[in-house]
Amino acid sequence: MIDQSIHPNTRVLLDAWRRMQADPKGHGASGPRVAGNEELIERIFVLELMQDRTWLVRSAGxxxxxxxxxxxxxHNFLDLWSGPDRTMTGAFLEAVRLDGGPGVVRGVGETLNGQRAEIEITLMPLDAGAAQAPRTRMLGLYQPLGSEAxxxxxxxxxxxxxxxxxxxxxxAGPKLRLVASR
Incomplete structure (x- = not known):
């Protein structure tokens, strides 16, 4: 995932997720900590894939x-979206679930009176160490990008x-390179 233009809270959570993947027991990990970012913790949520293919929110800040x-x-996370946006978000959730890596959705949230806020939603699989097993839980971060005021x-x-x-x-692995010489 390209993460040059992501929100700083998203970067902290992604770094924590990468550390969890590298060392599931958490020994000797260094770097920014999620626990030191109260505003981030209040925006975290966990999704679980149910047998009927809904993505239930299991906890939310x-x-x-x-x-x-x-x-x-x-509540079903996909109920936040409608029409083609719901379909795209559902496909995105499947990509994160099947590929086992984090992904980001950028979008716009709108109030009933027409006010808009740009949002960034980051999702990452939680089933660490289950490379071949189907992943059924995800950690998410719902981050507004502008002023909430x-x-x-x-x-x-x-x-x-x-x-x-x-x-x-x-x-990353070996790459085949063809070299021709006379």
């Missing part, structure tokens, strides 16, 4: 609930996708 205007636990306390009701950055699971 208080700030995320406030931004959406309702308690998200036990512009929303005047109104919840984000409608979500629209503007960009999807799928997982980049290319493996």
């Amino acid at each position: 208080s700030r995320l609930d406030a931004l959406i205007g309702r308690r998200l636990v036990n 512009a929303l005047a306390g109104q919840p984000l009701f409608r979500h629209r996708v503007s960009m999807i950055v799928p997982p980049d699971t290319r493996r």
